[in-house]
Amino acid sequence: MKASLIFAASAGAVLVALAFRPTAVDAQAAGSELTRQCASCHALTKPAEATVDRLWTRKGPDLWYAGDKFNKEWLVTWLQKPTVIRPGGVLWFKHAKPGEPRDTIDTAAVEKHPAVDAEAATKLADELMQLKSGGLVKEGAFKPESANAAMGKLAFSKLRGCIACHQSAAGTGGLSGPELYDAGQRLRADYVITYMKDPQQFDPHVWMPTLTLSEPDLQRITGYLMSLGKEKE
Ligand code: HEC
């Protein structure tokens, strides 16, 4: 469009086009607080090459599918008062202290997340909600009517080993994955079920294993996770 304009138009039209261009660019840069403040640590677009190197050197979790992942209300609250989600930071083994009977996390060494005020949090949350997974997360994947949360709890804590990496209550569970005790507030059900089914579709190298869970297991574990953190409302 720009090129054809320049070739086809008279000298006057070209001058007009050039005069307008800088304004458009400035507006775009000023409009994206997210890009300005957050892109240094978070991928805001799907990485062209999702290498192991990228995963191991990234400073924060990916946000390119944030709009399919988070509840907006949670984002607005959390951005003002960030709490720890990954007990060991984005790469837990960097903060692990070898010990008996098991390794512990040097929590003091885990960086604090920058906080913003209420107005900025709302704007950032609005922008984050625009970032979509490109069809990975399908609406209606979770079917609440068929999910038995009590059976889901059993699968999570005993049968399927999720508890080895995830906490289902503060202090209960593993430290290498994100806590899930406020999953019901933080995450969207359709994302949770899609992620569990095949984490590698979000990042081919992420170390959550694909556990080949049956559809009923996926539904009931999601039902259980969605019940966590709800009592705080
Ligand atoms: C210095 C690096 C850094 C900057 C800058 C930064 N973040 Fe983060 N962010 C992190 C880390 C590390 C985590 C993981 C925290 C945790 O799991 O406890 C995180 C987590 C998050 C999460 C939760 C993601 C998830 O998957 O659980 C959101 C949302 C978020 N950041 C938004 C933002 C926004 C919006 C900005 C810009 C205002 C921002 N961050 C700037 C490092 C950063």
Ligand code: HEC
């Ligand atoms: C070997 C450790 C490990 C096991 C076992 C494991 N996970 Fe994960 N899980 C992870 C890691 C690592 C991530 C993603 C980390 C990140 O985004 O920084 C993750 C992410 C997730 C997420 C997305 C959460 C978020 O904040 O994005 C859900 C939901 C989840 N796991 C559920 C489960 C369930 C349910 C099970 C059992 C069926 C399970 N996991 C087993 C390590 C594990």
